Amino acid sequence: MTVSNKLAEALQAGRKVVTAECRASGASNGEAADKLAGALPASLDAVVVADNPDEVRGCALATAAILAGRGLNVVMTMTTRDRNRVALEGDVIGAASLGVGGVLCVSGDHQSLGICPAAASAYDMDSIQLTQAIRRMVDRAEGFDGRRMNSAPKLLLGATAQPYLQPTELNMLRLRKKIASGAQFLLTQAVFDVAGFQQWLSAVTAAGLDKQVKILASVLPLTSADQARRMQAHGTYGPVSEEVVSRIAGAPDARAEGAAICADMAGHPHLVRRMRGSCGAGHSAGRTWPGVVAGGCMPEKYHIKTAPMPPRFHRIGKFATVDWREDCSRCTNCVKLRCTYNVYDSSMAHDRNPQAPRRGLFECKGCMSCVQGCTKGLLSLSVNPEYLAMGDEYWRPEIITTTWDQAETGRIPVSGAGYRGRFSSPGFDSIWTDMSEIVRPTRDGIHGREYISTAVDIGPKPMRLEFSPDGEMLTPEASLIVAQLPVMLDVPQWSMGPSSQPLSAARAAAAVALETLAVVPAGELAKIPPEQMYAVVPLLDSAAPGAAGNLPAGVRMVEVADEDGAAETLKAVAAARPDVTLCVRMALADHSAERVLTWSQAGVKVFHVCADLHGCEVGPARPRHIKDAVRSLHVRLVEAGVRDEITVIVGGGIALAEHVAKAIICGADVVSADTALLVALGCGVCGGGGHGQADASWGRGCPVVIDESATAYAAGRMVNLMGAWHSQLIEVLGAMGIREMRRLRGETGRAIFREDMEREAFGDLIRK
């Protein structure tokens, strides 16, 4: 134990503890503080200074410092309601330096419940996080943000317990959390209902929690019948029986009667005299303080760090002056005055490179300044045929070039003069998302985009907790993997040959930076650094079962293809590493829902459903697009009553940020990007399958053929693309008025489907 003061010693020794709670005096002169200090006897084990619980009375820190200066042992209450972590951390250090002996961490009643409904709420952390953070500070001399401190403050840590919080199971869960986060004693709410308190205490004893922490029961001297009535109505207090109220109301001196009631309570075998007393319940065995839960205490706000990453091969622009007419008067208007991007400079002047005539095709941004500027009207821009030749119907040239731009800059692409194009076409383009709730980041403050979360959970999500009759939790502790981005980085759709390994390494590195997951074939795990393993999802091969029992340390999830032997592979993984989340990977097909249900009964709760390159089902003669197939999968799982237990990852054909949002609206929990990651490297989806024949004939070389030295480049491009996607997802969520990506799943009400619109508008005409 690192703290030695009166209260700590008493707790350690299992002695009866007597504490008193006081509030700040409410006066701004020193006399009131003196008076307060005089009212508190020196024999108290501690004085708990409240932190403006229901009205503003003053500064808890100042009061605590004054009382500490008078030789009292002070425990200062810290409410997370009013201060963010910076202020809290500063106060903790300040309190320790002013001689305060302990801190009681509370979340505090919400300001709308009384203190000042107009106040902004901080709630940067809750009481448990605060306890955990101060525990780290005390034990390891680490600041709230993890930095090293010169010296650790010496503070006793307490938390509150609410004996009347129901259901009991939840109450116990919360107590466990508080204990695990490092609270050394628990202070209860004021007790008026001894029977209810005993009931709670027996639950605490059954859970063995009384041996892990000291519990101090509180009594409160009522001062008036009004106060008793208010407390009766107030949700945060325990039951105040009618008997107590009438006793107060009937007494000539309410204060004296309140004290008498207190004395009666305190006379109960479980409660001792004074305003706060140790209940102890006879347990005096000394015990070391619970250790600190490992792991970070507070995640930083999620932010993707992007940095410009120029491509290895030249890009292909959309417009160019493909055909030059004669009769140029060499006025250089176009070249020198009008071209904003110096395109002509590189393509024409001073250059013996035979590729020079093609340079304009790469760089031109299509601003038309040169066309306007030509005094003789000789110039005209036309669409670069090389641009049109890229990709296919699904991976359209504009998708490819916009992906290149995003991967290069990491920013939301600027499309220029608005969208003129078709407003609906097959696939994702027949979904329009609801953008009615325009959220403006600068204007809307805390409702703005920086408070929108794109985090998603991957893993089994039990619908309820099951307990044995003696209070043991039977449901295994949920091990949800939280991915900060709803996009997993998936293996390419086609074989990449020798580039596969460096690409896997790049995905892993990118996933670490993005705080999401990367799928990596089991055979390529060897070259991935061990510290990146937590972001890696090995794709196990049922034909080579050796890897299943021999997973690298740190791996949190594995994928196994839905084929013969998958069950055995999963069993082997579960036997060797019970903490690892299991995921079955299958092709998107009309029977996907049934396969998911079958596997779900076998205990697998995470599924990676992969569509083809074009986002369509694999196999059927008339494949449906993700939009329809995933919607029906989602609905089927809802009907079967298992949707919320299951995580569905949808991959294939995700080409744009909006596809992520739309796939999630259709019912995916998470999506996976595969081809888009190759496009981020400069791929033109030529169909060359990593051999890049089409690209090579244009003198580009295949951009996805990379070696180990280009891993950092590839990871940077992937991070940039995902950074741009993340920004767009936040825009989409903001425009929908949704603050959380988790809430978007299956929210078809947030989108308009063209088919539905047509049915609504023309259904009667079409009907025979």
Place this chain on the structure above:
Amino acid sequence: MASGNEDNTAAADPKVTVFVCANCARGAVVASATPRPTEAPKFDWPFTIEQVMVPCTGIVQPEHLLKAVEAGADLVCVIGCDPDNCHRFEGCRRAARRVEYVGQLLEDLGLEAGRVMWLSLPGSASQDLAAGAGIGQADPCEGLGEKVRLVRDQVVERLSSLVPNPLRQGPGLAGKRIDCYQEVD
């Protein structure tokens, strides 16, 4: 020092730059077809050449041809579509005229007009248009291989009649051969 060849033709160690139109030797393509071929015609050159695919030969300016000659090319070819079958209507005609113009300039400089050369292959504009409109038309690929071979033979033949480009070891370059396509400035 490969340019110090004693025989008087460029064919021994030729430097050839060829600008090829991407549309001059391929079949009709429906605009929405996938994948859209962008391969250059298979010339099967007997020597190493610098081949530059361009979307239309109309993009090639006289400067480009002159720069290539200046950089030491023995022969600069522009291979485009037949007149009337260019996707840009006049692109190939312009290119042919520019070749003629540059040839005249070279002649005046004493570098031989034959050092630049215009050649044409069938092109595919009208076929593409017909395919897009859904009207059948004769496949322009018919006999294409033969035409491509003919173009190649013409280039090889022209090369054998040319002396090596004197600019490859010009007085201004102090007897040093510069890298053919070294970036200057």
